[in-house]
Amino acid sequence: MKLQQNIALRPYHSFACEEIASFFTTISTKEALIEAIQWANENNQPYLILGSGTNVLFTKQFNGLVIKMELTGIQKLQETASELLLQVGAGENWSHFVSYCVQKSWGGLENLSLIPGSVGVAPIQNIGAYGVEVSEHIISVDAFDTIKNEWITIPKQDCAFGYRTSIFKKEANRYIVCAVQFKLSKQPLLRTDFGGIKAVLHARGISNPSVESIAGAVIYLRSNQWPDPKILGNTGSFFKNPMITTTQYDQLMIRFPSLMAYPINDHTYKIAAGWLIEACGWKAVTKDQVGCYKDQALVIVNYGATKGKTILDFSEEIIESIQVKFGILLERSVNIL
Numbered sequence: 001m002k003l004q005q006n007i008a009l010r011p012y013h014s015f016a017c018e019e020i021a022s023f024f025t026t027i028s029t030k031e032a033l034i035e036a037i038q039w040a041n042e043n044n045q046p047y048l049i050l051g052s053g054t055n056v057l058f059t060k061q062f063n064g065l066v067i068k069m070e071l072t073g074i075q076k077l078q079e080t081a082s083e084l085l086l087q088v089g090a091g092e093n094w095s096h097f098v099s100y101c102v103q104k105s106w107g108g109l110e111n112l113s114l115i116p117g118s119v120g121v122a123p124i125q126n127i128g129a130y131g132v133e134v135s136e137h138i139i140s141v142d143a144f145d146t147i148k149n150e151w152i153t154i155p156k157q158d159c160a161f162g163y164r165t166s167i168f169k170k171e172a173n174r175y176i177v178c179a180v181q182f183k184l185s186k187q188p189l190l191r192t193d194f195g196g197i198k199a200v201l202h203a204r205g206i207s208n209p210s211v212e213s214i215a216g217a218v219i220y221l222r223s224n225q226w227p228d229p230k231i232l233g234n235t236g237s238f239f240k241n242p243m244i245t246t247t248q249y250d251q252l253m254i255r256f257p258s259l260m261a262y263p264i265n266d267h268t269y270k271i272a273a274g275w276l277i278e279a280c281g282w283k284a285v286t287k288d289q290v291g292c293y294k295d296q297a298l299v300i301v302n303y304g305a306t307k308g309k310t311i312l313d314f315s316e317e318i319i320e321s322i323q324v325k326f327g328i329l330l331e332r333s334v335n336i337l
């Protein structure tokens, strides 16, 4: 195991703050992972598994071992006339993996094109976009169970997938995801109903969409909507869309008739967090080199703050103002460290 000391984390997370990890290693085999965990345990060091760092905010020095996942590989497990089973290493880049599938016209993940991050975190966050959640295409997840000290395969039905959550988040720090098994289709059900995909296809004169043309539309839409984290530090949506009861919704609608919300079931509404943030006047506001993105209030961007705490404080101000105005507690979707 190649162990580095006092490593600047700036290149390893998309907010690009100047926090330090006291120890750092990258692992590309399962054996190396076990070795790194053993080293941390024997030396009384906490450890943190890191993918591409696009959903974390370091707010202080990490006094322990950061283990960067670089377990790669895409393996075809099974292929029939209509579908495929693929096994993909946790350290593969998500966006590259989706492009790989799209190029082969294997359908299912095209609406999730261009989401930054690693394959291993896709099930943890149950990443989603344009009407699709990754859990719809997951068969099982291979992980190391740090409590039982054994390798396990967790079938989809035991992954407790929900909105941006899963068993891997609910039982935080227990499982280390090493590979994910996906089921993709050669005759996919194409999803064009969300977020302007249809309009882009129409503008491009496409009436009979394919996996490729949908991916192209999603990439076009995302490129115009989200700031590129390589240019402007961010983690995408900083907050989750909050859920409220129908009674709360009815009361809020009396005071705020333009409230943007969607019914989830007979008892629950999902509120657009971006709408709440805009309604509190935060869109495009900048303070201490941190701001709400001009085109998408849900995104907090780092314009040059060196400390993650500055970003955390800015998000706290947003949360407080929304609590005061709407009585809704916004939850962060990013992992605070």
Ligand SMILES: Cc1cc2nc3c(=O)[nH]c(=O)nc-3n(C[C@H](O)[C@H](O)[C@H](O)COP(=O)(O)OP(=O)(O)OC[C@H]3O[C@@H](n4cnc5c(N)ncnc54)[C@H](O)[C@@H]3O)c2cc1C
Residues within 6 Å of the ligand: 014, 048, 049, 050, 051, 052, 053, 054, 055, 056, 069, 090, 115, 116, 117, 118, 119, 120, 121, 122, 124, 125, 126, 127, 128, 129, 175, 176, 177, 178, 226, 227, 228, 229, 234, 235, 236, 237, 335
């Ligand atoms: C511009 C932008 C747009 C985005 N758009 C979307 C979107 O549309 N939809 C969406 O869902 N998300 C979106 N995201 C969020 C982000 O891309 C995803 O959450 C992504 O899955 C994070 O992957 P990562 O490898 O960077 O995770 P990291 O930030 O590296 O890690 C996230 C968490 O998982 C833990 N972890 C990392 N690897 C493992 C592992 N192998 N096993 C166990 N724990 C692990 C870490 O300790 C950390 O707590 C966006 C982010 C950005 C910057």
